[in-house]
Amino acid sequence: EAQVTQNPRYLITVTGKKLTVTCSQNMNHEYMSWYRQDPGLGLRQIYYSMNVEVTDKGDVPEGYKVSRKEKRNFPLILESPSPNQTSLYFCASRPQESDEQFFGPGTRLTVL
Amino acid sequence: DQQVKQNSPSLSVQEGRISILNCDYTNSMFDYFLWYKKYPAEGPTFLISISSIKDKNEDGRFTVFLNKSAKHLSLHIVPSQPGDSAVYFCAVFMDSNYQLIWGAGTKLIIKP
Numbered sequence: 288e289a290q291v292t293q294n295p296r297y298l299i300t301v302t303g304k305k306l307t308v309t310c311s312q313n314m315n316h317e318y319m320s321w322y323r324q325d326p327g328l329g330l331r332q333i334y335y336s337m338n339v340e341v342t343d344k345g346d347v348p349e350g351y352k353v354s355r356k357e358k359r360n361f362p363l364i365l366e367s368p369s370p371n372q373t374s375l376y377f378c379a380s381r382p383q384e385s386d387e388q389f390f391g392p393g394t395r396l397t398v399l
Numbered sequence: 400d401q402q403v404k405q406n407s408p409s410l411s412v413q414e415g416r417i418s419i420l421n422c423d424y425t426n427s428m429f430d431y432f433l434w435y436k437k438y439p440a441e442g443p444t445f446l447i448s449i450s451s452i453k454d455k456n457e458d459g460r461f462t463v464f465l466n467k468s469a470k471h472l473s474l475h476i477v478p479s480q481p482g483d484s485a486v487y488f489c490a491v492f493m494d495s496n497y498q499l500i501w502g503a504g505t506k507l508i509i510k511p
Contacts, residue, residue, distance in 0.1 A: 291442070320499075329403075329488060329501040330443070345498065377442050386431045386492050388499065390442030 289314045291391035293378050299397045300368055308363045308394050310378030317383040319361040320345070321353065323374040324393075330377065336361055337383075368398040402426055403491055405502035413510050418476040420505050422489035425470065429500075431492040432465055434474045436485045437504070443488060447474070476507075484509045 291312045300306055312319065320335040322345075332345030336355040350372055352364040361380075365372060375395050379388040404423045412418045420434075430451050435443035449456040449463045449472075456463050462475045476483055489502045 322501075327408075327503055329405075329503040330490075330499075331501070332498055335498065379442070386433060386448060386499075387445045390444065392442050393440070 289389070291378055291380055291389050293376075293391040293394050295394060296392060297395050299399065301399050302369055303367050306365050306368060306396075308365075308376060308378075308396070310361045310363065310391060311359050312361075312378075312380040312389070313359065314380060314382070314389065315358065316380035316389070317358070318388075319355065319378065319380045320388070321351070321361070321363045322377045322379065323347065323372075324377060325374050333363070333376075368396075370398045372396065373398050401503075402500050403489060403502040405487075405489060405505045407505050408503070409506040409508065411508045411510060412479050414481060415478045418474075418479045418483065418507055418509070420474040420476075420487050420489075420507065422472040422474075422502050423470060424472065424491050426491075426493075427467070427470065429491040429493055432463070432472050433490045433492065433499070434461075434463060435488045435490060437488065438485050446487075479507075479509045481509050481511060483507060 294309045317338045321333040322330040324330050331347045334353040336342045378391040381388040402425050433448040434446040436446045437443040447461050464473045486504045486506050488504045490499045
């Protein structure tokens with residue numbers, strides 16, 4: 288089944304404790320992206336990647352890191368999480384020639 | 400300043416009637432306009448799109464209208480069904496930078 292998977296789905300952590308949210312897609316898509324969704328703000332892009340080893344900042348990259356060592360994986364790293372990073376996070380992918388993105392199920396992160 | 404606005408946070412429609420969701424944008428350079436649907440605890444799923452060279456695109460019960468002079472996009476759902484109850488996001492895309500910019504979403508409730 289073609290899909291985008293994220294792990295974990297739910298995470299409660301404390302300020303300053305490094306964490307990684309994994310994202311994997313099995314559709315051989317070149318483009319991958321991370322978003323956060325907050326009430327009244329829609330989805331805001333954190334980082335995106337056009338292909339392996341190519342990453343760029345989105346609208347709200349502060350406090351986040353990403354890497355794209357393999358085509359299928361695009362982990363989101365929070366080196367020192369803070370409470371303002373409490374949010375719902377979505378990973379997405381799409382093929383280069385399409386504007387339709389496929390989304391993962393989301394990761395709800397709470398930073399205490 | 401928000402580039403994409405969905406001014407109605409929620410909309411309630413009787414089953415069988417037409418649902419009209421609206422979206423306004425500020426930049427006339429956007430190339431593609433998309434609608435995504437989101438159920439609770441799931442990632443957004445692509446619904447329908449339109450390119451800037453068209454003014455209407457239809458897919459079954461869903462029709463998207465684009466008024467470029469007014470910088471306005473709308474999604475019509477006819478007839479509305481209970482399964483259409485979800486949050487609808489409009490998103491815009493520019494060929495030159497590959498980034499999707501999202502509206503805040505409109506929660507559609509279909510009443511039986």
